[in-house]
Amino acid sequence: MAIEAPLLKVEALCKSFGALRATDGLDLEVTEGEIHALIGPNGAGKTTLINQLSGEMTPDSGRILFDGMDITAVPGYRRPHLGLVRSFQITSIFPDFSVLANVALAAQSRTGHSFHFFRPVARDASLNVEALAALETVRLADQADRPARALSHGQQRRLELAMAMALKPRLVLLDEPMAGMGPDESAFVIEVLSGLRGKVTMLLIEHDMDAVFALADRVTVLVYGRAIASGRPAEIRADPAVREAYLGEEAA
Numbered sequence: 347m348a349i350e351a352p353l354l355k356v357e358a359l360c361k362s363f364g365a366l367r368a369t370d371g372l373d374l375e376v377t378e379g380e381i382h383a384l385i386g387p388n389g390a391g392k393t394t395l396i397n398q399l400s401g402e403m404t405p406d407s408g409r410i411l412f413d414g415m416d417i418t419a420v421p422g423y424r425r426p427h428l429g430l431v432r433s434f435q436i437t438s439i440f441p442d443f444s445v446l447a448n449v450a451l452a453a454q455s456r457t458g459h460s461f462h463f464f465r466p467v468a469r470d471a472s473l474n475v476e477a478l479a480a481l482e483t484v485r486l487a488d489q490a491d492r493p494a495r496a497l498s499h500g501q502q503r504r505l506e507l508a509m510a511m512a513l514k515p516r517l518v519l520l521d522e523p524m525a526g527m528g529p530d531e532s533a534f535v536i537e538v539l540s541g542l543r544g545k546v547t548m549l550l551i552e553h554d555m556d557a558v559f560a561l562a563d564r565v566t567v568l569v570y571g572r573a574i575a576s577g578r579p580a581e582i583r584a585d586p587a588v589r590e591a592y593l594g595e596e597a598a
């Protein structure tokens with residue numbers, strides 16, 4: 347039986363801050379099409395890993411393979427062009443532009459056209475059609491004409507997701523997409539992300555265990571910069587080492 351190569355493969359990755367090994371010989375595989383959650387106690391090294399995957403931080407050693415290609419030394423700004431996109435890290439939204447224009451600008455950056463302030467992106471019909479489609483996937487199409495600043499916090503996070511989707515990623519890195527949301531909004535984002543299952547591969551950091559177990563096809567548990575377990579949610583729940591290192595802590 348042929349074994350499919352993972353879309354993302356992390357091999358023996360290491361990153362230290364002084365004496366602290368934030369990533370300590372980490373191995374990870376993400377399969378195309380899956381929603382893969384990364385969980386672990388505070389300080390386990392989740393954000394440090396995502397920073398290295400997005401290219402914002404350079405590993406000390408080890409390799410990152412994306413679709414079989416070694417991208418460890420590829421600068422962060424080039425990774426979106428390869429299909430590796432990060433969402434929910436910094437607010438990259440232009441608050442005074444319309445919701446639609448924000449997504450159209452993201453789509454425009456993918457197609458490599460330069461940014462023309464004097465030729466409003468709103469005139470480019472094909473970009474708008476694409477932007478509207480991305481807004482529909484996050485159920486924000488009805489907000490398209492409003493200025494981005496008028497959106498609620500939860501809507502802005504969905505806008506960021508639409509902007510990431512407009513880049514037509516193969517893998518999207520999601521850093522706590524539900525952070526700062528109330529239960530209703532979180533549930534809505536879970537629904538939106540579920541709807542994207544199979545359309546895009548996702549690697550997701552999330553503290554909300556209900557969200558993780560509702561969404562993830564597979565879960566990897568990080569503790570002290572290492573992956574101590576990786577498997578289906580039910581396997582992770584039942585893993586004694588995980589319970590001790592992490593889920594037990596939650597219960598306590």
Ligand SMILES: Nc1ncnc2c1ncn2[C@@H]1O[C@H](COP(=O)(O)OP(=O)(O)OP(=O)(O)O)[C@@H](O)[C@H]1O
Nearest residue numbers: 363366367368386387388389390391392393394395
């Ligand atoms: N730029 C930095 N300089 C020094 N230490 C850092 C830096 N970034 C992270 N660390 C340390 O590395 C360790 C891993 O941090 P990281 O933020 O990756 O963990 P995390 O799993 O994302 O935590 P949390 O769940 O609290 O967000 C922590 O001990 C943190 O204090």
